[in-house]
Amino acid sequence: MTDNERKPILRVMPGPTDINANGHIFGGWVLSQMDIAAGIVASRRSKGPVATVAIEAMEFIQPIHLRDLISVYAHVERVGRTSMGVRIEVIAERDLGETQVKVTEGLFTFVALDANHRPRSVDQSPPIV
Template structure:
């Protein structure tokens, strides 16, 4: 559940990736392009899924994606992931992204989404997630 009134709540799960937003990552409004943020969220989820199943995984769905606050040039984004569910071949992971300014002063939740990954074999076919 996404709580729009509490953008400063503590992140759930583990820090999976942290990176700096640069000028080349902006959209036409001068804010960081949402697709850039999503790509880092996907990488964060991928690292959590691979750690869990110790195999290749692929992204199959992104649900409940909500952008709450813009990311600015010079912000560090931190993507936190929490494994919500493990199915026979799939894993569902909540990714929350927070931004801090370059001096670490403000800390705010900027987006959240539910990512689903499927474990695959060498031929790209779904394979059971090992327990």
């Protein structure tokens, strides 16, 4: 899939209550949006409930400003027996969509859960696209 064809898992605009003392959006708010998007992708891939177990890598590249429209992109990067690594990228649109800036990226690990909230196996066959 090319960059022009990929679609965001989540699009959201932060509000005034999401600003820190520096006038930028709280890192925790951004992390939450990333976790939501990654959870959607991991749940679809595992065909059931999942839980975040680790954030293996995360980098804040640029701040997010009030009124930025952020798009959160996610894809499964690796699949283990019970876990999945989901790569996340967040792009902010500024200036009424005229400017796009990569603001953060990360790798989140999820474990698939059974009905008793215990780890379960993930189907190893790649999904049909």
